[in-house]
Amino acid sequence: MFKKLDVLWGWLVRVLTNPWPDSAGFMRVRGRLYALAAESVGKNFQVASDVRIARLRHLVVGNDVYIGPNCVLLINERTTIEDEVMLAHKIMLTTSNHGKENGSYRFGKGKSAPITLKRGCWIGAHCVVLPGVVVGQGTAVGANSVVNRSLPEHCVAAGAPAVVKVRDADRRQEKDGE
Numbered sequence: 001m002f003k004k005l006d007v008l009w010g011w012l013v014r015v016l017t018n019p020w021p022d023s024a025g026f027m028r029v030r031g032r033l034y035a036l037a038a039e040s041v042g043k044n045f046q047v048a049s050d051v052r053i054a055r056l057r058h059l060v061v062g063n064d065v066y067i068g069p070n071c072v073l074l075i076n077e078r079t080t081i082e083d084e085v086m087l088a089h090k091i092m093l094t095t096s097n098h099g100k101e102n103g104s105y106r107f108g109k110g111k112s113a114p115i116t117l118k119r120g121c122w123i124g125a126h127c128v129v130l131p132g133v134v135v136g137q138g139t140a141v142g143a144n145s146v147v148n149r150s151l152p153e154h155c156v157a158a159g160a161p162a163v164v165k166v167r168d169a170d171r172r173q174e175k176d177g178e
């Protein structure tokens with residue numbers, strides 16, 4: 001029932017729970033409420049205030065996921081957020097682009113692709129993650145980045161567009177060489 005009404009349910013949860021403080025217990029209850037209309041959600045899903053999730057039915061969430069304040073998930077394709085992923089403040093995930101028809105984007109047929117955030121990655125504040133992107137396990141994306149291509153695992157990536165700045169393995173080698 002809730003999945004069929006996912007847009008309405010997402011709006012209702014946001015509006016009714018918005019005044020709650022961003023402490024773990026309250027965020028966990030909010031996560032449980034969102035979960036009622038999501039495809040699947042694991043344990044300890046914490047959602048901060050003022051998060052907008054456009055189509056909850058496309059959301060697949062693992063265990064111990066955190067979504068920070070003011071994030072926007074404009075998702076009309078499956079969006080998978082694996083275990084222990086953290087989204088900082090004001091992040092936008094969008095699974096679709098508008099298409100052009102008769103010289104205008106207004107009514108053009110859109111194109112969508114799923115997003116996957118692999119286990120333990122961390123998306124910094126104010127990032128935008130675009131359709132079709134996979135962010136690798138244990139990767140950190142720098143604040144204010146635009147992720148338009150998939151990123152490998154265990155690295156720091158940043159910029160617009162986001163590119164790999166440093167790999168964990170190279171950092172370890174540098175340390176060993178000191």
Ligand SMILES: CC(C)(COP(=O)(O)OP(=O)(O)OC[C@H]1O[C@@H](n2cnc3c(N)ncnc32)[C@H](O)[C@@H]1OP(=O)(O)O)[C@@H](O)C(=O)NCCC(=O)NCCS
Binds near residue numbers: 142144156158165
């Ligand atoms: C991504 C981040 C974690 C990297 O930190 P770090 O591991 O200490 O890495 P460094 O600072 O050594 O940066 C590595 C390279 O990436 C670049 N870089 C790091 N963050 C960047 C960003 N946001 N935009 C552009 N470039 C960035 C650095 O300039 C450096 O490049 P260089 O080697 O050419 O000089 C950090 O910069 C960041 O953006 N954190 C987000 C914080 C946040 O959003 N917090 C919200 C609360 S959860």
